[in-house]
Amino acid sequence: MTALLEVRDLRVSIGExxxxxxxxxxVNEGETHAIMGPNGGxxxxxxxxxxxKDDYEVTGGSVLFKGQDLLAMAIxxxxxxxxxxxxxxxxxxxxxxxxxxxxxxLNAQRKQRGEGxxxxxxxxxKVREVSKKxxxxxxxxxxxxNVGFSGGEKKRNEIMQMALLEPSLCVLDETDSGLDIDAxxxxxxxxNALKSPTRGTVVITHYQRLLNYIVPDFVHVLSAGRIVRSxxxxxxxELEAKGYAEFTGKAA
Amino acid sequence: xxxxxxxxxxxxxxxLVQQFEDVLPDLPGGERVGSVRAAAFDKFRRLGxxxxxxxxxxxxxxRALMKRAALPARRPVEGAAEQTVRETADPLAGIxxxxxxxxxxxxxxxxxxxxxxxxxxxxxxxxxxxxAADGEPASQLxxxxxxAAGDIALALNAAFATDGVSVHIRQGVTLDxxxxxxxxxxxxxxxxxSIRNRVVIGAGASAQIIETYRGPAGIAYQVNTxxxxxxxxxxxxxxxxxxxxxxxxxxxxxxxLTMAPAARVDHLTVTAGAAVSRAEMYVTTGGEHxxxxxxxxxxxxxxxxxxxxxxxxxxxxxAYTRVVAKNAVDDDAHGVFQGKIIVEPxxxxxxxxxxxxxxxxxxxxEFDSKPELEIYADDVQCxxxxxxxRIDDTQLFYLMARGVPRAVAERLLIExxxxxxIDAVSDERLxxxxxxxxxxxxxxxxxxxx
Numbered sequence: 001m002t003a004l005l006e007v008r009d010l011r012v013s014i015g016e017x018x019x020x021x022x023x024x025x026x027v028n029e030g031e032t033h034a035i036m037g038p039n040g041g042x043x044x045x046x047x048x049x050x051x052x053k054d055d056y057e058v059t060g061g062s063v064l065f066k067g068q069d070l071l072a073m074a075i076x077x078x079x080x081x082x083x084x085x086x087x088x089x090x091x092x093x094x095x096x097x098x099x100x101x102x103x104x105x106l107n108a109q110r111k112q113r114g115e116g117x118x119x120x121x122x123x124x125x126k127v128r129e130v131s132k133k134x135x136x137x138x139x140x141x142x143x144x145x146n147v148g149f150s151g152g153e154k155k156r157n158e159i160m161q162m163a164l165l166e167p168s169l170c171v172l173d174e175t176d177s178g179l180d181i182d183a184x185x186x187x188x189x190x191x192n193a194l195k196s197p198t199r200g201t202v203v204i205t206h207y208q209r210l211l212n213y214i215v216p217d218f219v220h221v222l223s224a225g226r227i228v229r230s231x232x233x234x235x236x237x238e239l240e241a242k243g244y245a246e247f248t249g250k251a252a
Numbered sequence: 253x254x255x256x257x258x259x260x261x262x263x264x265x266x267x268l269v270q271q272f273e274d275v276l277p278d279l280p281g282g283e284r285v286g287s288v289r290a291a292a293f294d295k296f297r298r299l300g301x302x303x304x305x306x307x308x309x310x311x312x313x314x315r316a317l318m319k320r321a322a323l324p325a326r327r328p329v330e331g332a333a334e335q336t337v338r339e340t341a342d343p344l345a346g347i348x349x350x351x352x353x354x355x356x357x358x359x360x361x362x363x364x365x366x367x368x369x370x371x372x373x374x375x376x377x378x379x380x381x382x383x384a385a386d387g388e389p390a391s392q393l394x395x396x397x398x399x400a401a402g403d404i405a406l407a408l409n410a411a412f413a414t415d416g417v418s419v420h421i422r423q424g425v426t427l428d429x430x431x432x433x434x435x436x437x438x439x440x441x442x443x444x445x446s447i448r449n450r451v452v453i454g455a456g457a458s459a460q461i462i463e464t465y466r467g468p469a470g471i472a473y474q475v476n477t478x479x480x481x482x483x484x485x486x487x488x489x490x491x492x493x494x495x496x497x498x499x500x501x502x503x504x505x506x507x508x509l510t511m512a513p514a515a516r517v518d519h520l521t522v523t524a525g526a527a528v529s530r531a532e533m534y535v536t537t538g539g540e541h542x543x544x545x546x547x548x549x550x551x552x553x554x555x556x557x558x559x560x561x562x563x564x565x566x567x568x569x570x571a572y573t574r575v576v577a578k579n580a581v582d583d584d585a586h587g588v589f590q591g592k593i594i595v596e597p598x599x600x601x602x603x604x605x606x607x608x609x610x611x612x613x614x615x616x617x618e619f620d621s622k623p624e625l626e627i628y629a630d631d632v633q634c635x636x637x638x639x640x641x642r643i644d645d646t647q648l649f650y651l652m653a654r655g656v657p658r659a660v661a662e663r664l665l666i667e668x669x670x671x672x673x674i675d676a677v678s679d680e681r682l683x684x685x686x687x688x689x690x691x692x693x694x695x696x697x698x699x700x701x702x
Contacts, residue, residue: 076656076661108657
């Protein structure tokens with residue numbers, strides 16, 4: 001088994017406040033890891049740090065992605081190397097048509113990997129294929145990126161991008177938030193369709209619900225900046241029943 | 253205490269006084285035009301160049317910015333004019349259009365499509381000829397509307413107006429292709445050009461007009477150009493004003509727009525050139541069912557200074573007005589937007605909104621924005637807004653997290669920002685050409701040493 005992502009003693013601060021206090025996490029190819037935990041525990045921070053958002057200061061530890069120092073790479077380089085973050089709150093970008101954006105992103109990644117630009121017919125075929133699976137309509141593709149999209153449309157658009165860009169590590173940040181059960185199923189099917197022996201997935205969620213659809217191999221509880229417990233998928237069910245109280249020291 | 257007449261004059265002001273005496277005998281027009289010129293110049297003589305203590309020029313201190321007054325440009329010889337037009341880069345090359353060509357502020361019939369326009373239902377006369385005839389049309393041509401009476405830039409234009417074109421699109425004519433009024437500058441000594449154009453769009457007529465200003469880099473040309481636009485009842489006018497003059501040029505431009513009821517005018521100003529530029533618009537809207545869209549896409553860098561100043565008067569009720577000004581400002585450049593919307597007591601049911609947004613692309617870029625509403629009617633919908641800021645970090649992060657490098661992501665966001673104004677152009681090929689102007693500017697910006 002090849003390690004895709006190796007996080008070692010990762011410490012991250014915003015200003016004076018330490019958010020992550022020494023995280024260890026290994027994701028091997030083909031594995032799906034769920035990171036659960038109370039709000040404010042550092043789940044989204046971990047996702048952002050992996051993607052390279054520069055509001056955070058890494059004060060210690062290391063992150064290797066396919067054996068390379070991920071923290072030394074620029075945001076776009078990480079994406080081109082195969083890291084994909086599905087945003088909890090996808091950003092609206094007025095004036096940039098979704099289609100234009102998709103092509104720019106795909107070609108930018110190909111260029112960084114030393115591949116040629118995709119031909120327009122090939123691009124169209126690929127977009128059609130993935131958008132159909134995720135109920136992303138042509139009308140949505142013509143609209144400015146995420147502008148006027150409903151919560152569900154935004155999340156489907158995220159997973160559609162993931163399917164198009166074919167990353168080797170998918171990080172899903174609270175992808176279930178704001179989704180009704182039908183939308184949840186569409187999104188989960190999209191994620192499951194991407195599962196492969198060479199791809200790793202990290203699912204960040206507060207609720208167990210999503211994990212009924214995207215079944216994890218491992219579950220970790222992240223609370224107060226530390227992974228306080230790890231286990232198999234049954235741990236998620238236990239958390240659903242008991243809440244996070246035992247980790248936070250107060251009733252959830 | 254009453255104000256003393258100002259006696260201390262700057263070098264440029266003194267030169268203008270001298271020039272007026274020198275060139276007056278050679279300027280076109282007889283007694284009638286001469287008296288308009290004299291009255292206009294008197295205003296200048298009393299007040300001098302506008303400066304920062306003149307409210308309308310607070311952010312564009314012309315007295316400080318205009319160090320010298322260049323001599324009025326002589327009419328270039330035919331061959332030189334033809335060569336200049338041919339050799340000056342043309343952002344609209346490839347767009348099939350009628351052309352009226354001015355070189356150094358002088359109209360060149362041989363380079364223009366006057367005859368073709370005539371068969372398309374458009375009459376064209378040169379301003380020089382109209383002024384020389386010294387009739388009623390001549391005094392109309394150099395007249396200044398009441399709302400612009402205090403504007404010294406306009407007064408100087410009336411005093412020195414040399415040439416230009418008068419265009420009349422006859423009633424009911426739908427022009428089959430865009431009409432460009434093209435202003436090109438030669439690359440010789442820095443000179444000045446005082447241009448007066450007039451475009452009348454007859455009732456029910458429909459046209460796309462393009463007003464372009466191009467010129468060589470490195471030459472301190474001074475352009476003072478006034479274009480009067482009269483849109484008749486039910487006329488539909490798309491107007492693009494594209495200023496891509498050389499980097500040392502001083503450009504003072506004004507549009508005097510008068511709309512009849514139910515006229516529709518969509519006017520876009522694209523500014524990328526000149527060292528110092530000011531694009532003024534004085535508008536009288538047309539009341540009931542009149543539709544006015546004023547858009548601006550500005551892109552400046554280096555030490556450029558670009559000012560857009562609007563005064564929009566609603567005298568009659570029921571008009572619809574939208575102003576969308578977008579400016580990208582880089583390096584040490586300074587952008588200015590001033591917009592004043594007046595709604596007079598009888599202008600009930602006016603629906604007027606104004607938005608000015610600027611994108612500051614460097615820590616030393618500067619933008620001043622002054623939107624104003626003056627409303628005297630009670631049943632109206634009016635509003636304005638202004639924002640100024642850097643490229644949105646969250647948008648940048650999102651694009652980069654999908655693999656788009658920072659420089660490309662910034663370009664996408666700047667293009668999208670300016671596109672909101674350029675989108676107003678309904679002629680797709682023209683809009684595409686204007687987007688290419690934006691792209692060229694972004695490429696130049698991307699290649700500049702950091």
